[in-house]
Amino acid sequence: MAADEHVSMIPAASKVGWSAEVNGRGFGDEIESGAILLDVLRDQVGTLGVKRGCDMGTCGCCTVIIDGVARLSCLTLAGEAEGCEITTVEGLATGHHLAPIQEMFSECGGSQCGFCTPGFLLTSAALLAKNDSPSDSEVKSAIDGNLCRCTGYQQIVESIQAAAEILRSDAKSKDGTAAQMDPHPGLGAGDAGE
Amino acid sequence: MRTPPFNLHLPTTVSEAVQISAELRAEGRETDWIAGGTDLLPNYKWHLNTKSDVISLARIEGITSVSMTEIGAMARLSEIADGGEAHPLIAAAARKVASSLIRNSATLGGNICLDTRCFWFNQGEDWRSSIDWCLKCDCGTGADCRVIVNQNELCVATYQADLAPNLMVLGAAIHLAGPEGERSLPICEFFKLDGMTRNVLREGEMVVKVTLPDEVGQWQGEYQKLRLRESWDFPEAGVAAAWRLGGDGTLAELKVATTALESIPRLHDQEVAPIIAAGWSGEESITALAKAIQQTVKPVNNTAFPPNYRKKMTRVMCERALAQLSIN
Ligand SMILES: Cc1cc2nc3c(=O)[nH]c(=O)nc-3n(C[C@H](O)[C@H](O)[C@H](O)COP(=O)(O)OP(=O)(O)OC[C@H]3O[C@@H](n4cnc5c(N)ncnc54)[C@H](O)[C@@H]3O)c2cc1C
Ligand code: SF4
Ligand code: FES
Ligand code: FES
Numbered sequence: 001m002a003a004d005e006h007v008s009m010i011p012a013a014s015k016v017g018w019s020a021e022v023n024g025r026g027f028g029d030e031i032e033s034g035a036i037l038l039d040v041l042r043d044q045v046g047t048l049g050v051k052r053g054c055d056m057g058t059c060g061c062c063t064v065i066i067d068g069v070a071r072l073s074c075l076t077l078a079g080e081a082e083g084c085e086i087t088t089v090e091g092l093a094t095g096h097h098l099a100p101i102q103e104m105f106s107e108c109g110g111s112q113c114g115f116c117t118p119g120f121l122l123t124s125a126a127l128l129a130k131n132d133s134p135s136d137s138e139v140k141s142a143i144d145g146n147l148c149r150c151t152g153y154q155q156i157v158e159s160i161q162a163a164a165e166i167l168r169s170d171a172k173s174k175d176g177t178a179a180q181m182d183p184h185p186g187l188g189a190g191d192a193g194e
Numbered sequence: 195m196r197t198p199p200f201n202l203h204l205p206t207t208v209s210e211a212v213q214i215s216a217e218l219r220a221e222g223r224e225t226d227w228i229a230g231g232t233d234l235l236p237n238y239k240w241h242l243n244t245k246s247d248v249i250s251l252a253r254i255e256g257i258t259s260v261s262m263t264e265i266g267a268m269a270r271l272s273e274i275a276d277g278g279e280a281h282p283l284i285a286a287a288a289r290k291v292a293s294s295l296i297r298n299s300a301t302l303g304g305n306i307c308l309d310t311r312c313f314w315f316n317q318g319e320d321w322r323s324s325i326d327w328c329l330k331c332d333c334g335t336g337a338d339c340r341v342i343v344n345q346n347e348l349c350v351a352t353y354q355a356d357l358a359p360n361l362m363v364l365g366a367a368i369h370l371a372g373p374e375g376e377r378s379l380p381i382c383e384f385f386k387l388d389g390m391t392r393n394v395l396r397e398g399e400m401v402v403k404v405t406l407p408d409e410v411g412q413w414q415g416e417y418q419k420l421r422l423r424e425s426w427d428f429p430e431a432g433v434a435a436a437w438r439l440g441g442d443g444t445l446a447e448l449k450v451a452t453t454a455l456e457s458i459p460r461l462h463d464q465e466v467a468p469i470i471a472a473g474w475s476g477e478e479s480i481t482a483l484a485k486a487i488q489q490t491v492k493p494v495n496n497t498a499f500p501p502n503y504r505k506k507m508t509r510v511m512c513e514r515a516l517a518q519l520s521i522n
Contacts, residue, residue: 013199034200034248036235055195056236058426060295069298075235076299077228079202080252123295144425145293 020084022047023091037081038062038073041088049089049118053147060146063119064088070126072145089118092125100166101125101159110159112150119146124160132167134160195318197238202228203249208257208371208402211249215398216373218247225249227400229268229304232296237309241319242331251303257402262411267303267401274302281406283415283436287360290419293426303401306358306368306381310351310389310457311428312496314340330390341496350457350494351389358385358459359434359451360417365407372399385458392458413438416518418511420454422498429454430497431504433487435515445474445519450483450512455491455504462487477520484512 013035019028022045029044041050041064053061055074062074065087092099101124104110111117120143127134127142134142139160140153148156203218205211215225224245228234229252238244251257257266260279274280275288275297291297291305314328322328327337330349338346358381366381374396381404386394395401415436421427432453440446448466453459465486469479488509493501 014201016202032199034197034202036197039196055239057232057292057296060293063295070295071298072232072295075230075232075296077202077231077235077250077252079204080231080250142294145295 016079018078018082020081020086022086023088031078033079035078036074037064037076037078037086040078041073041086047088047090051115051118053115053119058147059116060119060123060143061116063122063146065122065126068126068129070123087122087125089121092121099125099163101128101163104159104162104166105156108159108162109155110151116146116148116150120148120156124163128160128164128167132164134164136161195239195241197235198241198244200238200245201247203247204253205249205251206253206255208254208400211251211254211400212371212373212398215249215400219398223247225398227251227303227307229301230270230296230299231304232292232300233304233308237316240317242315251301251400259403263406263408264403265302266403267301269302271297271300271302271305281364281410281413283360283364283413283417283434284357287356287417287419287434290417290429291356292428296426302357302404305355306361306384306401306404307393307395308353308355310349310392311354312341312349312351312389313498314496315351341494349389350496352454352493352497353385353389353392353456353458354428354430354454354497355459356417356419356429356432356453359432359453359461360415360436361404361406362451362459362461363415363434363436363449364410364413365449366404367406368404369402370395370399371402372396374399376402378405382461387457389457414518416515418515420499420504420507420511427498430499431455431493431508431511433508433511433515435512437519445470448474448519450487450515452487452491452508454497455493455508460491462490465490474519480513480516480520483516484509487512 013032015030016033018031027045031040041047050073051061053059057072057075062072063070064073066081067084092102101121123143123146139157203214205214218225225247226245228248228250251268257268259266260269260273260277262281271288271291275285315330327333327335329337329339339349341350361381367378368381368384369378384393413436417434419429420431421429435450437445438447450462450466469483488505491508493504495501
């Protein structure tokens with residue numbers, strides 16, 4: 001028997017208008033009524049930093065920040081995020097200044113193959129926005145829904161703690177140069193600092 | 195795997211939600227409620243009993259409150275766990291559900307109404323087609339249950355949610371709204387065999403909130419959970435216990451409930467009563483009660499751990515949950 005005989009299908013999903021503020025920019029388009037946020041972000045908004053890992057809620061690779069809360073985009077209906085402020089990994093840096101959490105992941109070895117990294121960065125960013133001096137156990141419970149098959153997690157915890165330290169200081173970033181909207185720092189006209 | 199296409203509806207009040215559902219069903223369409231979506235969407239992605247129309251409860255106002263005596267159906271588990279308002283036993287149990295990311299979406303209503311689970315069922319469509327389906331999602335084939343074969347009418351999928359036994363031992367009531375109006379019942383009467391029926395919800399009826407008795411603050415408790423990975427796995431067995439001490443510090447009342455062992459969570463008044471009647475003697479009573487509960491639960495082989503191990507651990511967790519009552 002055909003596998004599709006039983007599925008209570010409708011001929012095609014109805015389309016609805018959808019808009020949200022993704023990484024500080026307004027985005028509007030027509031989406032399928034029952035669309036999943038992960039699909040809309042990857043296929044329509046184009047923020048490919050949102051990774052599809054398990055697509056089932058178990059790995060955390062698809063984490064985005066919706067109105068300040070870290071959520072799994074693979075288990076969120078786009079319709080429910082309508083009109084919300086959504087941050088993906090593309091929205092963390094300011095110009096060529098990486099956010100402290102990104103800088104520290106690269107410095108402390110928090111990222112190896114990198115597939116899990118966007119999810120970890122956003123979960124950590126949401127944690128640090130609420131609590132800039134978490135204990136190691138608070139860090140570990142915040143990232144308990146993010147899986148990493150490479151690092152063994154120790155470096156990730158260290159990266160988050162190092163970022164927390166920067167956030168607690170006044171520096172905000174280790175890079176002393178002014179943030180410029182340059183997608184390729186170092187390749188342009190001598191703006192890479194030092 | 196993608197969900198099949200469905201239409202999403204976003205009502206803003208309970209009555210609008212109930213009305214939309216009634217109208218759609220009058221047109222011959224099928225509907226599901228969606229709260230946090232952390233159970234429904236994985237099931238939809240596996241093409242398990244999907245519907246043409248899904249009604250989201252996320253925009254409904256006034257059903258998100260959390261207090262000692264009342265929790266709205268749309269209260270997020272992260273708020274219940276860490277907001278500092280819920281009863282400590284409920285908060286501790288919520289903290290043990292899934293991962294922190296899932297708890298940011300997951301709700302009380304969705305947790306109570308969690309679909310039952312089974313390793314023959316929670317699988318992709320190709321996988322299930324390779325075993326010629328099973329009763330719970332038989333795709334029109336009249337397939338038998340794969341766990342208890344040759345009967346073709348009972349699904350014994352396991353109820354693997356954490357909050358229900360804790361709400362049971364604290365004497366919670368559940369409040370529902372549907373096309374025939376509102377009704378309330380003790381949460382112990384909400385669940386209904388079998389793994390496909392799950393609960394007493396009628397067509398188009400939804401959970402609005404859960405209330406706890408005014409004197410719930412006098413009750414203390416403990417929830418023990420067995421799972422594969424501590425970070426986010428479903429319970430393989432769960433034991434909730436709550437008790438009230440009398441003025442002299444002796445045990446006045448005791449309730450024990452279990453989850454993840456059968457198709458519905460179960461309150462164990464029948465096992466507790468004779469032991470209390472015989473006089474509470476601390477450690478000895480605990481051992482006897484733990485044994486009695488171990489003997490009454492009937493897990494089947496459809497989750498990660500073998501039923502015998504889950505049964506043995508039920509006794510161990512019972513003893514751990516009651517350890518604080520070992521003297522007097
Ligand atoms: C990786 C992973 C790990 C998990 N681990 C656990 C765990 O350890 N313990 C645990 O208990 N759960 C676990 N879950 C399951 C789930 O996340 C939680 O049970 C959660 O609380 C479900 O709530 P929800 O709001 O997301 O439900 P939804 O998915 O929105 O709904 C679940 C079901 O309830 C129905 N429903 C929802 N709200 C209502 C309402 N108000 N009235 C009537 N029906 C309603 C829906 O129609 C659906 O059938 C896990 C899930 C995943 C993906
Ligand atoms: S218990 Fe039987 S009918 Fe129910 S889901 Fe499992 S195999 Fe299917
Ligand atoms: S892709 Fe969302 S949790 Fe794995
Ligand atoms: S860096 Fe490879 S999975 Fe985490």
